[in-house]
Amino acid sequence: MPATFKHLKPEDVRKLKNYELSARLMVEGWLSGRHRSRQRGSSIEFHEYRGYTPGDDPKLVDWRVFARTDRVFLKTFEQETNMEMHLFVDSSASMGFPLSDGVTKLDHASFFAACMAWLVVRQTDKVSLHLFDDRIRTSLPLGSTRTHLHQCLNALENNKPGNKTSLAAALERSLPVLNRRGTLVILSDFYEDPAAVFKALNPYIHRGFRIHLFQVLTPMELDLGEVGLARFTDLETGEKLTIHSQQVRESYREAVRQRIQTLRSLAVSRRVDWMLARTDESYFALLDRLTQ
Amino acid sequence: MTFSLLNASLLAFTALIAVPVLAHLFAKARPREFLFPSLQWLRQVERKTTNLRKPKDWLLLLLRTLAVAAIVAAFLQPLLFSGAQLTAANARKTLVLVVDRSASMGFVEQGQSRFVRATAQAEDILKGAGSQTLANIVWLDAVPDPEFPDPAVNVNALRDSLRRAQVTQEPGEVSESVRIALEQLGRGEGAKELYVISDFQSSAWKNVTLSIPPNVKLLTLPVATTEASNAALTSLVVQPERPVSGTEARVLCRVRNFSAAEAKTTVQLAFAETRQSRGITLPPWGEGVAEFRVPCGAACLQSLAASLPEDAFPADDRRFASIEIRENWRVVSEGPPQDASLLLWQRALASFGWLDLKSTAPDPEVRLAVHAAPDRAAELRSAAERGATVICQPGEDWSGSAWMAFWNAGSKDAALRAEQLNRDKDKPWTMQTAQEDHSLWQVFRSGEFGDPAAGNLWRRLHLKLADDQILLRYADGVPALAVQRAGKGWLLLWNIELDETMSDRVQQSSFLVLLGELLLHHGESGVSTALRQFIPPQTLFWQPGVPLAVDQVRLNDDAGRELAALHDAAQSPPVFRAREMLPPGNYRWMLDGQAAERASVNFPADAESDLRTLDPASLGIGKSLTLSAAAALAAQRDGLPLWPWCVAIAVLALLLESLLARSAIRMQTT
Numbered sequence: 030m031p032a033t034f035k036h037l038k039p040e041d042v043r044k045l046k047n048y049e050l051s052a053r054l055m056v057e058g059w060l061s062g063r064h065r066s067r068q069r070g071s072s073i074e075f076h077e078y079r080g081y082t083p084g085d086d087p088k089l090v091d092w093r094v095f096a097r098t099d100r101v102f103l104k105t106f107e108q109e110t111n112m113e114m115h116l117f118v119d120s121s122a123s124m125g126f127p128l129s130d131g132v133t134k135l136d137h138a139s140f141f142a143a144c145m146a147w148l149v150v151r152q153t154d155k156v157s158l159h160l161f162d163d164r165i166r167t168s169l170p171l172g173s174t175r176t177h178l179h180q181c182l183n184a185l186e187n188n189k190p191g192n193k194t195s196l197a198a199a200l201e202r203s204l205p206v207l208n209r210r211g212t213l214v215i216l217s218d219f220y221e222d223p224a225a226v227f228k229a230l231n232p233y234i235h236r237g238f239r240i241h242l243f244q245v246l247t248p249m250e251l252d253l254g255e256v257g258l259a260r261f262t263d264l265e266t267g268e269k270l271t272i273h274s275q276q277v278r279e280s281y282r283e284a285v286r287q288r289i290q291t292l293r294s295l296a297v298s299r300r301v302d303w304m305l306a307r308t309d310e311s312y313f314a315l316l317d318r319l320t321q
Numbered sequence: 322m323t324f325s326l327l328n329a330s331l332l333a334f335t336a337l338i339a340v341p342v343l344a345h346l347f348a349k350a351r352p353r354e355f356l357f358p359s360l361q362w363l364r365q366v367e368r369k370t371t372n373l374r375k376p377k378d379w380l381l382l383l384l385r386t387l388a389v390a391a392i393v394a395a396f397l398q399p400l401l402f403s404g405a406q407l408t409a410a411n412a413r414k415t416l417v418l419v420v421d422r423s424a425s426m427g428f429v430e431q432g433q434s435r436f437v438r439a440t441a442q443a444e445d446i447l448k449g450a451g452s453q454t455l456a457n458i459v460w461l462d463a464v465p466d467p468e469f470p471d472p473a474v475n476v477n478a479l480r481d482s483l484r485r486a487q488v489t490q491e492p493g494e495v496s497e498s499v500r501i502a503l504e505q506l507g508r509g510e511g512a513k514e515l516y517v518i519s520d521f522q523s524s525a526w527k528n529v530t531l532s533i534p535p536n537v538k539l540l541t542l543p544v545a546t547t548e549a550s551n552a553a554l555t556s557l558v559v560q561p562e563r564p565v566s567g568t569e570a571r572v573l574c575r576v577r578n579f580s581a582a583e584a585k586t587t588v589q590l591a592f593a594e595t596r597q598s599r600g601i602t603l604p605p606w607g608e609g610v611a612e613f614r615v616p617c618g619a620a621c622l623q624s625l626a627a628s629l630p631e632d633a634f635p636a637d638d639r640r641f642a643s644i645e646i647r648e649n650w651r652v653v654s655e656g657p658p659q660d661a662s663l664l665l666w667q668r669a670l671a672s673f674g675w676l677d678l679k680s681t682a683p684d685p686e687v688r689l690a691v692h693a694a695p696d697r698a699a700e701l702r703s704a705a706e707r708g709a710t711v712i713c714q715p716g717e718d719w720s721g722s723a724w725m726a727f728w729n730a731g732s733k734d735a736a737l738r739a740e741q742l743n744r745d746k747d748k749p750w751t752m753q754t755a756q757e758d759h760s761l762w763q764v765f766r767s768g769e770f771g772d773p774a775a776g777n778l779w780r781r782l783h784l785k786l787a788d789d790q791i792l793l794r795y796a797d798g799v800p801a802l803a804v805q806r807a808g809k810g811w812l813l814l815w816n817i818e819l820d821e822t823m824s825d826r827v828q829q830s831s832f833l834v835l836l837g838e839l840l841l842h843h844g845e846s847g848v849s850t851a852l853r854q855f856i857p858p859q860t861l862f863w864q865p866g867v868p869l870a871v872d873q874v875r876l877n878d879d880a881g882r883e884l885a886a887l888h889d890a891a892q893s894p895p896v897f898r899a900r901e902m903l904p905p906g907n908y909r910w911m912l913d914g915q916a917a918e919r920a921s922v923n924f925p926a927d928a929e930s931d932l933r934t935l936d937p938a939s940l941g942i943g944k945s946l947t948l949s950a951a952a953a954l955a956a957q958r959d960g961l962p963l964w965p966w967c968v969a970i971a972v973l974a975l976l977l978e979s980l981l982a983r984s985a986i987r988m989q990t991t
Contacts, residue, residue, distance in 0.1 A: 123358035123359045124358075126356065126358040127356070134358070218358060218359075220358065220359040220361060247358070249357075250357075250358055253363075256353060256355060257352075257353070258352040258353070259352050259353045259354070259355050260352045260353070260354050260355065261355050261356075261357040261360060261363060262354065262355070262356050262357060263357060263358075263359055263360040264356055264357065264358055265358075265359055266360070268360055270360050270363055270364065270367060271352050272363060272367050277363070277366045277367060280366035281362060281363060281366045283366075284362045284365050284366050285362055288362060
């Protein structure tokens with residue numbers, strides 16, 4: 030893996046190697062039904078051998094290979110690779126909000142998406158990538174090869190913040206394309222009506238998709254900060270608003286809290302996983318959360 | 322009601338009032354720019370608070386503008402006048418202030434001297450003088466004088482001189498200062514006001530009667546605030562006045578307590594290299610004497626200084642004197658051998674330790690001639706003119722010409738005539754003192770040393786002399802003791818028979834005292850201690866016996882600093898004089914770098930140390946103003962200053978602004 034991708038740093042890759050065990054848990058968590066059907070296996074098709082890692086089921090060890098080579102390999106089958114993950118990365122203008130060191134919210138989301146993609150490919154599962162703002166701007170179909178991973182990483186690197194957010198529209202347009210149920214990972218700041226978002230998510234939920242919502246927000250969006258009298262410019266619309274931060278700060282915090290609570294309540298009621306992705310915290314915290 | 326601005330030149334600064342308005346607009350127009358992902362949540366809260374915040378913004382702006390306006394107004398120093406006050410201030414009038422700067426004004430009360438308080442009052446009065454007012458200041462001291470020759474409109478110069486003025490160490494001539502002030506007012510125009518600003522020291526004012534013309538309005542401002550208690554060194558006396566080398570002299574320091582409470586203090590004496598101190602208790606309004614004994618070394622002029630611990634009125638806590646230590650006097654006596662009177666004279670003179678009796682000596686300090694021959698008359702006078710003290714009891718055979726040669730008076734025909742009574746039958750001649758105020762009699766005034774004129778005599782010479790030369794006279798006017806200055810010395814005519822068959826004078830206790838005092842008062846050509854003491858308004862002077870070149874003589878103080886001196890060649894012999902009245906201290910007249918004469922200037926304790934004051938109302942003159950009334954008068958003239966109100970408004974506005982801003986934020990947060 031050449032270390033030339035902006036959103037997949039070598040040190041991240043080194044860390045991600047420790048998540049290999051966790052990858053199995055993810056599979057179990059996401060696709061526990063599939064494990065059972067694979068073992069009964071009417072449609073079992075050999076895929077490849079891979080090295081044993083602690084935590085793997087010893088039943089899957091190919092003892093013949095062990096007898097010949099004195100090394101422990103697992104015999105994997107085609108059915109095991111059926112876990113499909115669809116990454117939706119919000120690329121609207123609001124995601125272009127700059128953080129420190131020239132990094133944006135979009136970059137923060139992209140780092141996480143890149144890690145997820147690497148993990149999925151590493152697990153020999155399939156991953157697709159969808160970059161959207163008010164429309165689908167880039168859509169890479171499912172794939173599990175390194176080439177596919179590179180395509181995903183290149184797409185993330187070439188991605189730029191675009192127009193207004195419309196996750197609902199993006200989901201509606203993607204629904205016909207996503208034939209098989211899988212896992213949806215949506216990275217967005219959710220600056221749109223939560224009801225509309227969940228209306229668009231309902232078909233996915235009904236089709237058995239597991240959905241993970243990661244709300245990417247900066248500390249300033251959460252807290253507003255003490256900047257005094259300031260003129261704020263909306264990144265999506267270009268509108269300007271002059272306001273004294275100290276005067277509205279508490280009200281703003283309350284408004285944000287209510288907005289998050291609304292989104293979270295809707296998610297819980299539909300058994301959708303929601304998590305706040307603060308940009309001042311490492312995206313590995315999100316991975317930890319997923320592996321728990 | 323009229324407003325006036327003291328600092329109208331700062332009027333341009335009223336533009337600063339626009340600063341908060343501009344700042345407000347500027348702050349509204351150019352806040353800091355921030356990018357924000359989306360304003361939808363901000364819009365939601367902004368709509369909630371806009372209605373509440375905007376009125377507060379305007380109120381804050383109003384308060385800030387008010388605060389700036391009030392601060393600017395405070396710097397402009399607005400004054401509020403009534404119309405009548407303005408008219409009065411601009412009317413033509415003449416104002417003369419008599420400001421007391423006598424020594425008692427140096428007393429410190431409540432951390433401030435009376436003089437400082439007086440000058441502040443005077444400055445306040447002058448500050449309120451209108452542009453048409455003619456004003457002048459007359460200083461009340463030993464020699465009162467006006468600041469300007471005539472009243473003038475240049476009040477600022479007077480205020481400047483008030484600021485530079487210092488209290489003197491002199492007594493105050495009240496009547497003279499008021500006379501000069503009235504004379505100044507006479508040269509003025511319009512309404513005439515005379516202000517007397519003084520502590521109204523009782524000793525200076527109690528006997529003053531002022532005659533104020535009806536067209537002059539007299540206002541008195543007493544500046545003394547408390548009852549003053551004071552201890553003062555009132556005299557420093559050396560006994561004998563001119564002690565002889567190798568003996569001890571007594572130094573008597575008289576300390577007076579000017580308070581109703583008993584006081585304890587310590588007197589310190591500095592003489593040559595020695596320092597001595599004595600504790601002393603002073604009864605209320607009484608006095609005490611501290612006695613010191615000082616060793617007199619080699620013959621010279623020495624300075625001595627006595628002091629008390631410093632109090633609130635330190636001016637009279639020090640006293641200075643010069644002491645002349647002299648060699649023994651040489652006395653040469655002459656007369657008929659075995660003359661009873663001569664023998665008595667010699668016995669009497671031998672009893673004085675400071676006299677050396679010699680049969681012969683060149684130019685002795687004292688020459689005694691008893692029953693002298695007529696041909697000795699001229700020679701005796703000549704000796705006196707050379708500087709000796711000549712005591713002469715003429716013989717009965719003195720002719721008129723001999724008497725003329727001796728006394729330089731009378732006529733050739735007026736021969737001295739001897740008179741004699743019969744001791745058993747006749748009533749003796751008795752004597753009485755003449756010139757009662759002569760310092761010779763000072764020592765006898767207490768009665769301790771007897772009557773200097775005591776004694777009965779049955780023999781005398783009959784002669785006539787001018788009254789001013791006679792010290793003792795017989796009841797019928799015949800002189801018994803007379804004195805005359807002759808050149809540098811003295812001629813003493815002794816017409817008192819000492820022969821015990823014709824007189825009982827020598828048996829009187831006062832005889833030796835009279836003899837001693839007579840010699841001390843008329844001894845050689847030396848200068849008495851009293852002549853070396855100067856008390857203001859006296860100015861320090863020195864009259865050397867011989868003419869000296871001006872550039873030879875310098876006047877130095879005890880620290881060696883040279884002081885300005887004048888040379889008055891018109892007097893004979895010429896006199897050297899200090900250019901101005903000097904503060905108390907010891908001074909030296911230097912001749913070619915050597916101290917030729919010493920003198921002391923002392924505080925006028927008798928006049929100025931008693932700090933009790935009078936209520937000027939009790940003097941029955943003019944209208945008396947209290948300090949607060951004087952301040953109110955000044956305020957009326959000056960107008961009511963509004964700057965403190967402006968400052969208060971500014972503080973209040975800033976306080977309200979702060980509270981309002983805080984409450985706005987708090988409302989938002991709740």
